[in-house]
Amino acid sequence: MAAASFQIASAPKPDKLRALGIMALNGMFDEMDGVSVLRQAVTELLVDDVAIVSSFGADSSVLLHMVSQVDPSLPVYFLETGKHFPETLAYVETLKQHLGLTNVIALTPDAKDIVRFDPAGDLWETDPDSCCHIRKTEPLDAVVTNLGGWVTGRKRYQTKERGVLPHFELTSDDRIKVNPLAYFSDADVTAYKLKYGLPEHPLYNMGYKSIGCAPCTSVVAEGEDPRAGRWRGLNKKECGIHFDFNGAIAKPMAAQELNLFKDGAFIADPFRTWAEGDDAGSVRYTHVPLKVFLEQREAFLANPHPLGLLVSPGDNVELVEKDLGRFASVAINFPGFTDGRGYSSARLLVERYGYKGELRAVGDVLQDQVPLMRRCGITAFVVKHEPTRKALIEGKLATVDIFYQPVGTTEIPVGTRPFLRRAVETV
Ligand code: SF4
Numbered sequence: 001m002a003a004a005s006f007q008i009a010s011a012p013k014p015d016k017l018r019a020l021g022i023m024a025l026n027g028m029f030d031e032m033d034g035v036s037v038l039r040q041a042v043t044e045l046l047v048d049d050v051a052i053v054s055s056f057g058a059d060s061s062v063l064l065h066m067v068s069q070v071d072p073s074l075p076v077y078f079l080e081t082g083k084h085f086p087e088t089l090a091y092v093e094t095l096k097q098h099l100g101l102t103n104v105i106a107l108t109p110d111a112k113d114i115v116r117f118d119p120a121g122d123l124w125e126t127d128p129d130s131c132c133h134i135r136k137t138e139p140l141d142a143v144v145t146n147l148g149g150w151v152t153g154r155k156r157y158q159t160k161e162r163g164v165l166p167h168f169e170l171t172s173d174d175r176i177k178v179n180p181l182a183y184f185s186d187a188d189v190t191a192y193k194l195k196y197g198l199p200e201h202p203l204y205n206m207g208y209k210s211i212g213c214a215p216c217t218s219v220v221a222e223g224e225d226p227r228a229g230r231w232r233g234l235n236k237k238e239c240g241i242h243f244d245f246n247g248a249i250a251k252p253m254a255a256q257e258l259n260l261f262k263d264g265a266f267i268a269d270p271f272r273t274w275a276e277g278d279d280a281g282s283v284r285y286t287h288v289p290l291k292v293f294l295e296q297r298e299a300f301l302a303n304p305h306p307l308g309l310l311v312s313p314g315d316n317v318e319l320v321e322k323d324l325g326r327f328a329s330v331a332i333n334f335p336g337f338t339d340g341r342g343y344s345s346a347r348l349l350v351e352r353y354g355y356k357g358e359l360r361a362v363g364d365v366l367q368d369q370v371p372l373m374r375r376c377g378i379t380a381f382v383v384k385h386e387p388t389r390k391a392l393i394e395g396k397l398a399t400v401d402i403f404y405q406p407v408g409t410t411e412i413p414v415g416t417r418p419f420l421r422r423a424v425e426t427v
Contacts, residue, residue: 026166034180035066037167041151041178042070045168049148050178052076053140056092057211059189061099061198063153063181068099077143077150080106081135082114083124083213087202094199107139112263116328116358117270117306124215126304127284130270135213138267149176155184260360261392262380269382271308271329283307287331287362290315293323301326310362313341317348324355332378334363343376350377367391 025045032040042050052067054060054076067074078092096104113134117123123131144150156165169177184192193200203211207219260269271285278286280296284305293300293309300307301323308329311317324330330349332342342361349355360380361373367388370381383389391397 025168032167034063034184035069037178037180038063038066038151039070041149041168041176041180042074046148046176046178050150051143051147052151054078054153055212056088056095056201058201058204058209059155059181060153060201061095062184062189062192063151064095064099064101065192065196065198066180068101072100073102076101076104077140078104078106079136079139080108081213082109083135083215085203085211085214085217088211091199091201098199107143109135109139113138124213127306128216130285130306133270144175147175149178151178151180153181154179155181155189157185259382259384260380261383261389262358262360266383266389266393271331274310287329290317290320294319297323308358311342311345311349313339315345317345317353321353324349324353324357327357329358329360329380330355331360331362331382334361334365334369334373336364337366337369343372346373346376346378367397370397 025040052063052074054064056064056078064076067076092104092106095101117130117134123134140150154165165179165182167179167182169179171177181189192198201208201211208217211217260267271287274283274286274288274292280288280292280299281303282305283303284307287308287310288300289310289312306328307326308331309320309324309327310331310333312333313335332346334342342363346359346361349359358380359378360382361369361378362382365373365381365383365388366385370388370392373381381392383392
């Protein structure tokens with residue numbers, strides 16, 4: 001049976017029509033085989049606008065074989081987290097050769113993120129969600145941001161959470177996730193591998209039924225959920241790139257807003273704000289208000305996780321001078337356009353106390369303020385104001401060329417200081 005053609009008009013946000021379109025697609029392809037679903041996705045629904053994501057794990061050969069049938073030059077993205085078993089890296093090469101895949105692309109984490117958040121390489125142990133975030137979600141986000149969707153190898157039988165996985169899902173950021181193997185059973189996977197003589201992952205016959213990063217993968221006992229060996233002992237089932245699926249067909253995901261502007265782009269923010277009830281000894285990736293930090297200083301200093309500090313107008317940053325090295329990020333709160341106290345705090349932190357971590361502006365951050373904030377050492381901005389976001393993305397912010405109060409020792413354009421102007425005028 002030929003795959004039906006079904007185009008969905010693009011829209012800036014998920015809407016009822018688009019969600020209905022996805023539901024209709026699921027109805028049409030409910031009975032279809034995986035190759036037809038994949039072919040529909042890459043030749044009709046998302047032409048030149050889709051990526052295949054593969055873990056090159058225990059079952060990956062099935063989806064990759066389908067890719068080779070449809071088009072071996074399709075881009076296949078492999079999340080090279082830096083934490084894989086050597087056997088997995090060897091298996092990538094084996095499958096490339098065997099299936100003739102010509103466009104396998106390794107996505108690696110941002111080196112700056114690793115230095116900043118996981119310098120010792122043990123974040124998987126203390127904070128696996130954040131580890132997956134910087135090693136998987138962020139690198140993949142950078143690719144799929146420019147695409148209409150991507151193809152996964154997930155299957156219903158793998159976990160309870162995936163029990164009603166559909167062929168097509170709509171995410172809240174208006175992308176389509178395609179799951180050609182959604183209806184495959186464990187037996188279907190085995191039969192498919194046998195039928196096409198696909199090479200097995202070297203660890204599969206050693207009891208690894210679902211294979212991800214080495215530190216987070218263990219052998220699965222007979223009768224266990226195949227993914228039971230992933231993040232064993234932790235209440236974690238997914239790596240973050242599939243969080244959006246919660247059981248309903250085509251259920252939009254709760255997409256993380258990209259509000260943090262840093263290094264020239266809006267990125268997902270690993271930090272959150274302090275909430276009542278948070279525990280000083282175990283909270284992580286949280287901007288702790290300066291007052292709260294001082295009240296529970298010992299507990300925060302004993303906390304092993306990355307932390308940030310929130311400085312608000314009226315806070316005395318001198319009180320945390322000795323502890324500044326503890327914070328991976330300091331957020332300066334600018335509650336209103338007319339409140340300039342944040343500029344002074346930023347300058348004190350950078351110039352007097354030598355703070356070297358991320359310094360970000362939060363609150364009422366508007367485009368006219370950004371150049372002034374930058375002069376004070378602020379390098380990151382949490383921005384919701386749409387015109388400001390646009391100006392940042394397009395690099396259309398004003399620069400400050402003339403000023404009365406130079407900042408630091410480097411920013412002193414000749415002839416712009418008042419006494420120099422007077423000197424010029426009297427000549
Ligand atoms: S699976 Fe484990 S090691 Fe791999 S990115 Fe996630 S937490 Fe880190």
